[in-house]
Amino acid sequence: MKSNDKLESTIVDIARELRISPATVSRALNDHPKISHRTKERVREKALEMGYRRNKLASGLRNNRTYTIGMIVPRISMFFHAEVITIVQNLLHRQGYNLIICQSNDSRELEVDLASALYSSRVDGVLVASTLYTTDYSHFDVFVQKGIPLVFYDRVPVDFYPAQMVKGDEYRGGYLAGEHLAEAGCKNIAAIFGLLGCCLYKGRYAGFKAALKAHKLALKKDQVFFHELTHENALATLDKLFSSKPYPDGLFTANDTSALAVLEFARENKIRIPGDLKLIGYSNDPRAASVTPAITTVDQFPGEVARQLVAALNKLLDNRSKKIMEKPEALVTPVALIKRMTT
Amino acid sequence: MKSNDKLESTIVDIARELRISPATVSRALNDHPKISHRTKERVREKALEMGYRRNKLASGLRNNRTYTIGMIVPRISMFFHAEVITIVQNLLHRQGYNLIICQSNDSRELEVDLASALYSSRVDGVLVASTLYTTDYSHFDVFVQKGIPLVFYDRVPVDFYPAQMVKGDEYRGGYLAGEHLAEAGCKNIAAIFGLLGCCLYKGRYAGFKAALKAHKLALKKDQVFFHELTHENALATLDKLFSSKPYPDGLFTANDTSALAVLEFARENKIRIPGDLKLIGYSNDPRAASVTPAITTVDQFPGEVARQLVAALNKLLDNRSKKIMEKPEALVTPVALIKRMTT
């Protein structure tokens, strides 16, 4: 045993062993063009032998680059987000970036903490799908001010915020749903949305309303609900909706969790779907496909979102080193109606 | 504007503004007992005013502590893992730790990269549910050697590995499933497991076999299958299983994804469940509850796993500073049979 008492072997240790300078070792490990092939070989060999691993803290500190991207999502268990994360991670991994995934649990307080922690870790960029309750985005100001690439997606700021965005075509999604119900012959249509403070539901609601209007159908005030889209809330709303006639013959729920709840409610209350009630959900959650009857829903193409997200990030990362500030722009990703058995 | 040209404000900037030393600023920000209350106030105020944020890279480099824990899971989209992650994150957040979540996509190659990246980031500890294909765990040796807390859970090494473990009671889970089918009167029982290289299926298989044996039932060689538990694989196996009589009257699938596939196959092939075939899955995936008929399954108590995991980690983190090395030990978390409509 030589000097293995020390836990970490550093670039200096390698230099000492090889009787060369730390600078040379650093350059060799970074494949610097001006280092001789032989030296590189020797250094790499020794590094391996000594179990050397670059200390990212040190190099990040020196370089102002950590090759780490932070991502904040409301819940990793949501199908859409899990998909986006997976693809983003794979894409970034290829580029040599690491991804720090953080969950806000839909708590703005936690989101604030997470943003702060990511900044403290000096991530090179941040991807965010905010909580449903985030209306004040000032906890992200620090990234904007320091010129750290920041891209919002899915749940993006409703009011102007000086950052890049990738958003789904919520309006069109809502429109497609409304149109489909109308064309299926529904005359008395109801709908359940999330809170309109969130861009998602704002868009879906607007599109849905427009579609009904285009088909000369009204969306009556007491047939539209806005609340957090949980299983329980959906059941409560259905109780209300089916407490007095006339019952609706078409229902749009702005997520699939609620649509699943509808199925459950219908089964218990002998409401036939699609016979008595036609149903459309949103997100194309796999559960919507596996349930009986399979639920008609709107696909958000998480893969496409992920690709746009990484593309936008890359552009910002490039511009950053070139010190050019791009005007923030909103990219829109497609949606599509997936027709199944509930309509 | 004073010196706001510089993007980052550091402890030195604060010191200069306040005409005190950086050391004092550092101590004030860390709430050092010997700093006067007044100085602390002034520093904190100035820090806020200047938008100062501690640079974790620098403090981590200096302290050999990053207050960051790394976590490697096969897929965040799996219900069990999503649950564990969420609870682990919440627990660690309370303790002031950040969590880096990494996905191996069940690729050992990627797992190796991720382990290396986490070490490079000098995380204070690592939590791992390995890929199905990891049998060589040497990429984690670095953590063992440097005394960095390492805890495996769920998918743990089958052979001895010198690290702490938290594993589900797979044997008992398998036993409960077998016993339940036997007690339901099944005489011709089939089963689908994952590859036995993985501790999960090894345990579930052993328990299941033992239960059948205890009930004087045989598990025939051509009625047991071992393969990756995907939807497609399950359908293929079912084709085989139902290609010739006698058909099984009881089936255990070692995950819920496969059980869902069974439901789909049964529907298409007019097999009545539970009439013709009784079915048990594993994991208590929410989909198993929402489908019709709701699937009997085995709950793994992800919350309990998460708590044990964090407890084990904390113990190691404590011991580390005390420089005591604990003997690695395997903690076992409970499972429970959730009886529903398929049995």
Add this chain to the structure above:
DNA sequence: TTGAAAGCGGTACCAC
């Protein structure tokens, strides 16, 4: 109660 200064590990500028 506070300050001066060394140093964590790696990189890059300036020499040679």
Add this chain to the structure above:
DNA sequence: GTGGTACCGCTTTCAA
């Protein structure tokens, strides 16, 4: 092609 060295931002002796 290689070496010497200052420095990234923060913490922590040691000294006052």
